[in-house]
Amino acid sequence: MIKILFVCHGNICRSVMAEYIFKDMVKKKGREDLFEVSSAAATHEETGNDIYPPAKRTLQKHGIPFGAHHAHRITVAEEERYDLIIGMDEENRYSLQRLFPRSRKISLLLDYTAHPRDVADPWYTRDFEKTYRDLEQGCRALLEHITKET
Numbered sequence: 328m329i330k331i332l333f334v335c336h337g338n339i340c341r342s343v344m345a346e347y348i349f350k351d352m353v354k355k356k357g358r359e360d361l362f363e364v365s366s367a368a369a370t371h372e373e374t375g376n377d378i379y380p381p382a383k384r385t386l387q388k389h390g391i392p393f394g395a396h397h398a399h400r401i402t403v404a405e406e407e408r409y410d411l412i413i414g415m416d417e418e419n420r421y422s423l424q425r426l427f428p429r430s431r432k433i434s435l436l437l438d439y440t441a442h443p444r445d446v447a448d449p450w451y452t453r454d455f456e457k458t459y460r461d462l463e464q465g466c467r468a469l470l471e472h473i474t475k476e477t
Contacts, residue, residue, distance in 0.1 A: 328360075328361060328362065328363055329361060329362050329363070329410050329411070329473055330362075330363040330364075330408060330409040330410045330411070331349065331362060331363070331364045331365075331409060331410065331411045331413060331469075332364075332365055332366065332367055332401065332405055332409040332411070332412050332413070333345040333346050333349070333364075333365075333366040333367075333413050333415075333436070334366065334367050334368065334369055334401055334412060334413065334414045334415070334419055334423060335366075335368065335369065335414070335415040335416075335419055335446075335448070336368060336369055336370055336372070336415075336418065336419065336448065336450075337368050337370060337372050337373035337376070337398060337450070338366055338367055338368035338373060338398035338399060338400075339368075339373045339376050339377070339378055339379040339382065339396075339398050339450075340378075340379050340382045340448065340449050340450055340455075340458070341415040341446055341448065341449070341458060341462065342366035342367065342368070342415060343366045343378050343382065343393075343396055343398075344378075344382050344385070344386060344391075344458070344459065344462050345366065345413070345415070345436060345462045345465070345466060346364055346365060346366040347386055347391050347392065347393040348386075348391055348459075348462050348463055348466045349362075349364050349466040349469070349470065350362075350364050351391050351392065352466055352467065352470055353470065356470070356474075358474070363409075365405075365409075367399055367400060367401040367402075367405060368398055368399060368400045368401065369400070369401065369414070369418075369419050369422035369423060369426075370400060370422070371400050373398040374398055374399055374400060375397055375398060375399075376397070376398045377395075377396050377397070377398075378393065378396045379450070381449070381453075381455050382449070382455060384455075385455040385456065385458075385459050386459075389459060389463075401423070401426065403427075406426075406427045406430060406432070409432065410432065411432055411434065412427075412430065412432045412433045412434075413433075413434055413435065413436050413469070414433065414434070414435050414436070415435065415436055415445065415446040415448070416435065416445035416446060416447075416448065417435070417445060419435070420433060420434075420435055436461075436462070436465035436466070436469065437461060437464070437465045437468075439465060439468040439469045439471075439472050440464055440465055440468040441468075446458060446461045446462060446465065447461070
């Protein structure tokens with residue numbers, strides 16, 4: 328089983344959207360038994376909060392099912408438990424490397440694509456559709472990368 332933890336700044340937009348997009352892709356491919364997927368934040372700022380409403384609406388628009396969510400900051404136990412810790416931007420990578428300086432599990436989602444870059448934070452851009460497209464592209468590339476190895 329491959330354990331993946333998606334991480335963004337507050338765990339109310341990008342990381343939780345990536346979690347549910349990836350889970351949906353895996354389910355549609357009949358590969359649910361291969362993965363454990365969750366999400367977390369790099370900060371405490373949004374601890375306890377649900378998915379941000381515009382992020383929920385974007386997932387709903389694209390037919391991506393999601394469940395109850397309570398944002399939380401990544402823990403030491405999660406860093407130890409998960410095989411891949413995937414941030415959304417360079418700020419996330421920096422925060423994760425400061426929290427876990429010895430970790431070799433940290434990468435960025437769009438590093439798995441042909442055009443590595445940050446996933447823009449829709450909290451600031453307000454463009455949830457662009458973020459969705461980036462997340463879908465990154466999740467698809469990640470899934471292809473992993474399934475080539477298994």
